[in-house]
Amino acid sequence: MEVTTVLGYILLFFLIIVIFSSFVTVKQGTIVVITVFGKYRRILTPGLNFKIPLIENIYSKISIQNRSVELEFQAVTYDQANVYFKAMLLYSVLNQAEETIKNVAFKFVDERNLMQALIRTVEGSIRAFVATKKQSEVLILRRDIVEHVKEQLDAILESWGYHLQDLQLNDITFDDVIMKSMSQVVASNNLKAAAENEGQALLITKTKAAEADGNAIKISAEAERQAAQLRGQGIALFREEVAKGMTMAAKEMQTANMDTSVILFTMWTESIKHFSENSKGNVIFLDGSSDAMQRTMKEMMSLNLLHTDAVKK
CATH class of the missing domain: 1.20.890 (cAMP-dependent Protein Kinase, Chain A)
Known part of the structure; x- marks a missing residue:
């Protein structure tokens, strides 16, 4: 009787464990991959799910949230200049479709191998692009580099079940010697631009001053001409009035026999x-x-x- 009771307790305990192991809670933002004897069976979505005890096993839990990784690597330009990149890679699972989740779960042995392949692919794409450009062009081609990487990686990442959300090139630097030479070029260009602006300003100032002097001379000459004309008209009027007065006086005197x-x-x-x-x-x-x-x-x-x-x- 005692043996039967013990066995009953053991079976009850085992049954409770089986029942509780039949229910799986999946967190939001996570997809669970289920296998049966090592073969893919189905996926479990977020929430409370049921699986067949002792037969269905949880193979992996895949996060469908955005993930980021920082990169630091070196590239060489067409004119043999070393370029150092610091970048931030933002990626995520392409979608929640079953085929996509299967690719994510079974394409790589583990997460470490995925990250290594992803990082090396991005670095290789950027290095190939930079190798065709001169060091003076790299700094102004930041957007072009990002677009080139996305074009190259979209198809590859989709076959893995991932999507490249964004690639930010946070820092692009060169060797100290090149940085100093670039600073000198920028400084000399700024001095040249300043000298050209100053020359243009001086030319404009002198031109405006010359125009002002010319206008002043024209105005003064016109005023003098008008004044002379008015003086001449005044003298002529004065003479005419004097002549009229003398003529009238002479006529009056002739009338008076004087x-x-x-x-x-x-x-x-x-x-x-x-x-x-x-x-x-x-x-x-x-x-x-x-x-x-x-x-x-x-x-x-x-x-x-x-x-x-x-x-x-």
Whole structure:
């Protein structure tokens, strides 16, 4: 009786273990691969799943979340310059399809072999691309390198069941000697550009100054021309008004039977009076003799007759 009881407890314990081992909990973001006697059977999705005890076994648990790995490697350019890369590789399982999961589970022996193949494939693709470029071109071809790697790796990674999400080239450096020479080239180019900009600025400044001077000269000349024209017009108007006044005075004097030479004498005396009142220390020598006065009167009368004839014509 006691042996039977012990055996019963053992069977009950074994049955409990079998029952509990029949249920499998799969975490979110994970796919479980089930095999039967070493052969692929099916996959288990996230949640509570049932498997046949003692027959179905869990072969592997595959994460379908994004994974990243950092890379550091060296490449050689077309002109034999060493380039050092620091990169970050972001990849993931292509999808949750059964065929994809089978590829992920059985293409490689383990995760370590997968990572080695993935890293070496990326490095080889970048090295092949860089080998066709000069060292001066590498820094500006960062995006081209990434696109080249994705084109080369997409088909290969899909056959493994993976997809390359992103490749970031965080750092690209050269040997110290090349870095110094590149810095010198950049510095010299900056100095050259600064000198060219300064020369252009100086040229523009001088050009604008010359244009301003030319415009100022033109404006001054035009103003002087207009002023001279106005002065000439003023003198002409003054002479015309004087002539009109003298003509009217002469006519009035002729009507009154008076000698018109009195007008010229009056103008002559008024001029002397004006000189004496408005002069500022200047000395004017006038011949006050009767002969000089008569000569001056005759000249003024001749001028008056000439102006009168010109007005009549």
